[in-house]
Amino acid sequence: METSLIQLQVAEGIATLTLNRPEKRNAISDAMRSELIEHLESVAHDKAIRAVVLTGSGKGFCAGGDVSGMKSRMEAPAGEVAFNGWSRQQRVHHAVNLLYSMPKPTIAAVNGAAAGLGADMALSCDFVLASTEASFAWSYIKRGLIPDGGGLYFLPRRVGLAKAKDLIFSGRKVDAQTAHALGIADEISAADTLLDRAVAWAKELSAGSATALALGKTILNQSFELSAHQIFAQGSQAQGVCYTSHEHRAAVLAFLNQSK
Structure with missing residues (x-):
């Protein structure tokens, strides 16, 4: 039986979406992105769901884009690389925008490393709850890329322009405490209570109209x-x-x- 790349659980009006590719630290493949889009569209239109928690399985939240997928894209005929990349970006932006524009509160429960697209996806949520084991890195520069999952928009609004430039230009990793001090994370939780705290917060945020x-x-x-x-x-x-x-x-x- 094939394991779902995105797990969806709904309890008491709170949807928990879990990125489920732990052997790859939940790096986003094309198939994974398609599943995420499908679930986000469903959750957005389900009036019984009042809030959303996004988290990762295993030790990582999300390692970013799948590097093996990057390799296959580079092997496409030269005349197709740019358009293939543009087409892929439309899907990336659609997934991120579904999180950002979700008509209900969203919380990223960052259980481990959030790098590249993973860090962008966390910031596309309304709130970021970081485990003590969490870390954040806008590491695109190390792959010769710029943030393509909303980081160029979300990060300056959280930390200010100069600090955003520092994190994006250097690609350096920051731990949970530093992320909280910078304003990347809104709150820090013990690892073993992260999801419980995220769900409780989601219930509190979504109790109103x-x-x-x-x-x-x-x-x-x-x-x-x-x-x-x-x-x-x-x-x-x-x-x-x-x-x-x-x-x-x-x-x-x-x-x-x-x-x-």
Whole structure:
């Protein structure tokens, strides 16, 4: 029986997606990426799922892209290399954007090394919970590449431009404590309680209105690029939707009943 490259478990409204290629430190192959996209699309549309936790099996979170796959791509005819690479990038960006734009809270439970694409994927989540065994490295430079999984966008927003340049230009690895100090990780957990803490945090974040969460997250994700006027305008439209939601009506009636 073939083992799934991405394991999905759902309990009490929380979906846990586990990168499941431990013998390769969960390096992302084309087949693995396709499975991840399929699961993320399903989770995004499942109203019974309120939040998502992304983690890795074995000792690593994700070692990045599969280097053996890079070798096969280089062996393609010269006239096809660029277009093949462009096509692959569309799939990479689709997977990362599904995490980033997921209309519900997402937490990366980083259980070990997160390198290259693995580090980018962690930052595409709303929050990063790092195990004491975790490490982070934007090691693309060591393969003659630039961050292609969102690191050029996400990392400066977490650590500032100069620190992002330092991490990307050097490709150096930082441990969990340093990552927390820099703002890469939001919280550190003991390794043996990492998933329990991630699920508990996910439950806490997703306890409120799913409608308000989805709309608020969508606007917050654009708040560094848009003007205050544009954010206010989007907020007004979103609030109009919230006014019509079942969650808003139930919350107001519950408050008024308590006040009687």
